[in-house]
Amino acid sequence: MQGSAHRPQRRVVIEPRELEQLLRAETLRLARKLLPNGMENCGYYEIGSVAGDKGQSLKINLSGSLKGCWTDFSAPKGTLEYSGDMLKLIAITKFGGRLGDAISWAISWLGLDGLDPARLATERATAKRAAIAADEDQAAQAEKRRRNAMNLYLSGTSIADTPAERYLISRGIDLRAHGMAAPGSLKYQADGVYCMEVQRKLPCMVAAVTNIEGRHVATHRTWIKEDGSGKADLKEPKKALGKYQGGFIPIWKGDHKVSMANLPKGTPILCSEGIEDALTAAIARPQHRVIAAISLSNIGGLVLPDGCPLIILAQRDPPGSKAEASLEQAIARQQEAGRDVRLAFPPAGVKDINDLATKSGAQRNGW
Numbered sequence: 001m002q003g004s005a006h007r008p009q010r011r012v013v014i015e016p017r018e019l020e021q022l023l024r025a026e027t028l029r030l031a032r033k034l035l036p037n038g039m040e041n042c043g044y045y046e047i048g049s050v051a052g053d054k055g056q057s058l059k060i061n062l063s064g065s066l067k068g069c070w071t072d073f074s075a076p077k078g079t080l081e082y083s084g085d086m087l088k089l090i091a092i093t094k095f096g097g098r099l100g101d102a103i104s105w106a107i108s109w110l111g112l113d114g115l116d117p118a119r120l121a122t123e124r125a126t127a128k129r130a131a132i133a134a135d136e137d138q139a140a141q142a143e144k145r146r147r148n149a150m151n152l153y154l155s156g157t158s159i160a161d162t163p164a165e166r167y168l169i170s171r172g173i174d175l176r177a178h179g180m181a182a183p184g185s186l187k188y189q190a191d192g193v194y195c196m197e198v199q200r201k202l203p204c205m206v207a208a209v210t211n212i213e214g215r216h217v218a219t220h221r222t223w224i225k226e227d228g229s230g231k232a233d234l235k236e237p238k239k240a241l242g243k244y245q246g247g248f249i250p251i252w253k254g255d256h257k258v259s260m261a262n263l264p265k266g267t268p269i270l271c272s273e274g275i276e277d278a279l280t281a282a283i284a285r286p287q288h289r290v291i292a293a294i295s296l297s298n299i300g301g302l303v304l305p306d307g308c309p310l311i312i313l314a315q316r317d318p319p320g321s322k323a324e325a326s327l328e329q330a331i332a333r334q335q336e337a338g339r340d341v342r343l344a345f346p347p348a349g350v351k352d353i354n355d356l357a358t359k360s361g362a363q364r365n366g367w
Contacts, residue, residue, distance in 0.1 A: 014107065014112065014120075014123075014124060016087060016099070016103060018124055018128060019087060019103060019106055019107065019110075020068070020085050020086065020087045021128075021130040021134065022110055022112075022123065022126075022130075023068060023085075023086040023087060023090075023106060023110070024067050024068035024085075024086065024130070024134070025130070026110070027045075027060065027061075027062055027067055027068045027086060028040070028045060028062055030086055030089075030090075030109075031045040031060050031062075031086075031089075032045075033109075034089060034090065034093045034094070035047045035050075035052050035058075035093065036052075037052055037054065038058075038060075040062070041056070043061070043062055043063055043064075044059040044060060044061060044062060045059070045060040045062055046058065046059050046060075048074075049072055049074065049075070049081070050072060050075075050081050050089065050092045050093055052093075055074075057072055057073045057074035057075075058070060058071070058072040058073075058074075059071060059072075059073070060086075060089075065134065065137040065138045065141050066138075068085055068086045069083070069084070069085055070083060070084060070085075070086075070089060071083040076322055077297065078297055078326070078329075080092060080097055087099070087102055087103070087106060088102075090102040090105060090106055142243060145241070145242050145243070146216070146217060146218070146242050146243070148241070148242075149209075149216070149217075149218050149219040149241040149242035150208075150216045150219065152189070152193065152206060152219050152221075152241060153187060153206050153207070153208045153216065153219045155189070156187025156188055156189050156190075156206050157187060157188050157189075157190055158182065158187065158188070159182050159186050159187060159188045159205065160176075160182065162188040162190070162228070163188070163203050163224055163225070163226060163227060163228030164186070164187075164188040164203075164205040164224065164228065165182070165188075165228070166227065166228025166229070167205065167222075167224045167225075167228040167229070167230065167231070168276070168279065169228075170228065170229055170230055171276050171280075171354055171357070171358060172280065172354065172357035172358035172359075173276065173279045173280060173283065173354070173357065175279070175283070178283050178286075180282070180283065180286065183250065183251050183252060183279075183282075184208075185207050185208040185210075185249055185250050185251065186205060186206075186207050186275070187205070187206050187207075187208075188203075188204075188205055188206070189203070189204045189205075189206055192204060193206065193221055193223070195223055195232075195234065197234050197235060197236065198234070202223045202224075202232050203223065203224050203225070203226055203228075203232075204221050204222065204223050204224065205221075205222040205224060206219050206220065206221055206222075207219065207220040207221075207222070207249045207275060207292075208220075208249065208250070209240065209242070209244045209247045209248065209249055209294065210247055210248065210249075210250060210260075211246060211247045211303060212260050212261050212303050212304060212305065213261055214259055214260070214261070217242060217243060217244060217246075217247045218240050218241060218242030218243060218244035218247060219240070219241045219242060220238070220239075220240045220241075220244070220249060220275070220294060221238065221239050221240070221241060222237060222238050222275065223237045223238075224237075238274075240294055244294055244298065245298060245301050246298070246301050246302060246303045247298075247302075247303075248271070248291040248292060248293050248294075248298075248302060249275060249278070249291060249292040249293075249294065250291055251275070251278040251279060251281075251282055251290040251291055251292055252278075252279075252281075252282035252286065252288070252289065252290040253289060254267075254285075254286065254287050254288045254289045254290065255287045255288075256289065260289075260304070260305060261305060262305075263289060263305045263308055265305070265306070265307030265308065266307060266308065266309070267289060267308050268288060268289070268308065268309045268310075268311050268342075269288075269289045269290075269291060269304060269308050269309070269310050269311065270285065270288045270289065270290045270291070270311045270313060270344075271290075271291050271292070271293050271299060271302065271310055271311065271312055271313065272290075272291075272292050272293070272312075272313040272352075272353070273292065273293055273294070273295060273296055273299070273313075273315070274292055274294075274354075275292045276354040277292070277313050277315075277352050277353045277354045278290050278291065278292040278313070279354075280353045280354045280356075280357045281313055281353055283357075284353075284357075296323060296326040296327055296330055297326055297329070297330065299312060299327075299330040299334070300329055300330035300331075300332070300333030300334060301333065302334070304339070306338075308339075309339070309340040309341070309342060310334055310339055310340070310341050310342070311342045311343070311344055312327070312330070312331070312341065312342070312343050312344070313344050313352075313353055314327060314343050314344065314345050315346075315351055315352040316345060316346060316348075316350065316351055316352070331343075
């Protein structure tokens with residue numbers, strides 16, 4: 001008589017995307033499990049860091065299209081601990097970032113181990129439907145933000161004779177003195193733009209952020225003082241509204257008056273992080289195409305025409321700084337894409353090209 005053989009427990013196989021959707025439904029319970037010292041506050045579960053420190057800088061969304069997504073606003077952008085989903089949070093808090101171990105733990109925590117095939121199929125179908133619905137909702141929310149951002153820009157006025165123009169002049173950028181019209185990408189919001197930091201409207205210069213096809217993808221905001229004598233006294237006087245990754249602020253077309261997508265091969269593109277450096281470069285080198293990328297990390301992700309060298313208008317950041325590391329990463333990403341990347345630095349002792357302009361005029365220093 002043949003005895004019954006021991007059958008090993010069947011290993012549950014479920015895709016990380018499906019698993020994450022199941023974890024989203026348990027966001028609060030999971031957050032309390034992983035980071036028990038946190039607390040609920042205004043739709044978020046808050047704690048100091050992924051290490052469980054006291055504080056509120058790490059925020060986990062408990063509802064809406066971003067449910068289960070988290071950000072630690074005290075961690076450097078681009079690092080493992082800065083942001084992610086609940087599966088990533090499991091990996092960081094329990095397994096040193098190892099996703100495979102996190103997947104196994106999550107399957108067990110959700111009680112999916114040992115499920116019969118029919119029940120497992122039901123759970124996977126539920127996860128798939130949730131993933132599709134979340135993607136659709138996220139896409140709808142992103143399009144809504146994009147349209148709001150575009151409307152904010154379109155409702156602005158010319159910067160001529162406004163605090164925005166006076167602000168640029170205070171930064172050594174007097175376009176009219178050089179016979180140049182202000183870029184159409186820049187406008188002024190006479191009624192002000194709401195600023196969360198002070199919870200009221202402030203005078204604001206807005207800028208269109210477009211992609212290579214010319215589609216408006218986001219709007220950049222620079223809050224300024226009422227008399228235009230400088231940026232507003234804020235911790236963050238500059239912010240982007242909308243998803244700007246891969247896009248840029250078109251500052252100056254140069255000799256080729258065509259769209260970015262139709263720029264002839266071999267045409268160099270001058271790119272700075274901020275608007276002020278880009279405008280300074282346009283005054284000094286009006287024959288060149290000039291854009292602003294908003295952030296160093298976005299320089300690496302810029303989508304530009306093939307065959308056009310990228311000249312990064314770099315700042316003199318301290319050696320070993322996070323900014324220097326971000327610049328190196330941006331260069332590497334563009335080079336990996338096959339692009340010719342070059343750097344243009346201001347003279348020693350000068351922070352950036354605009355700093356050079358405010359001191360003595362970049363165009364007179366042979367920049």
